[in-house]
Amino acid sequence: xxxxxxxxxxxxxxxxxxxxxxxxxxxxxxxxxxxxxxxxxxxxxxxxxxxxxxxxxxxxxxxxxxxxxxxxxxxxxxxxxxxxxxxxxxxxxxxxxxxxxxxxxxxxxxxxxxxxxxxxxxxxxxxxxxxxxxxxxxxxxxxxxxxxxxxxxxxxxxxxxxxxxxxxxxxxxxxxxxxxxxxxxxxxxxxx
Numbered sequence: 001x002x003x004x005x006x007x008x009x010x011x012x013x014x015x016x017x018x019x020x021x022x023x024x025x026x027x028x029x030x031x032x033x034x035x036x037x038x039x040x041x042x043x044x045x046x047x048x049x050x051x052x053x054x055x056x057x058x059x060x061x062x063x064x065x066x067x068x069x070x071x072x073x074x075x076x077x078x079x080x081x082x083x084x085x086x087x088x089x090x091x092x093x094x095x096x097x098x099x100x101x102x103x104x105x106x107x108x109x110x111x112x113x114x115x116x117x118x119x120x121x122x123x124x125x126x127x128x129x130x131x132x133x134x135x136x137x138x139x140x141x142x143x144x145x146x147x148x149x150x151x152x153x154x155x156x157x158x159x160x161x162x163x164x165x166x167x168x169x170x171x172x173x174x175x176x177x178x179x180x181x182x183x184x185x186x187x188x189x190x191x192x
Contacts, residue, residue: 062149064078074171085148
């Protein structure tokens, strides 16, 4: 084999390595998201379309936490500090968001549950975090989250003792949807 063929082989091998690494990096985020949802790792919660069919006499206290990313101009807070429910009982809590700016601002909420082990059993039926939120200038909204703690938690060898759970959200500013971005600015009075 001559030197030119050896260089070509090395170049093809390096391109293959780069393509493989790129494909693995691209697949890492969806795979991690799937892994967290299946295992509850990192406090990721579950979702359901209906309430739990079983309610236990044991109770669990859910605490609520709210944060905003450093560049998010909204004010965001839970409207209650905590709620105590029977395990399996459906609960509802409200968060309040306020846009103090003079322009529309879009946001998306990320969330987690602590302790992490409880994430697998914390189930949301409805949540503002499922969709992007857009607040107009000066707009204040109350946003509900409907949830329950799966009764299976009491049978879990590691999570069965958990009776205090914190649900935490962080809002991040996102790009305005095209329909919002395309709206003309509000017209003021015509003084001419």
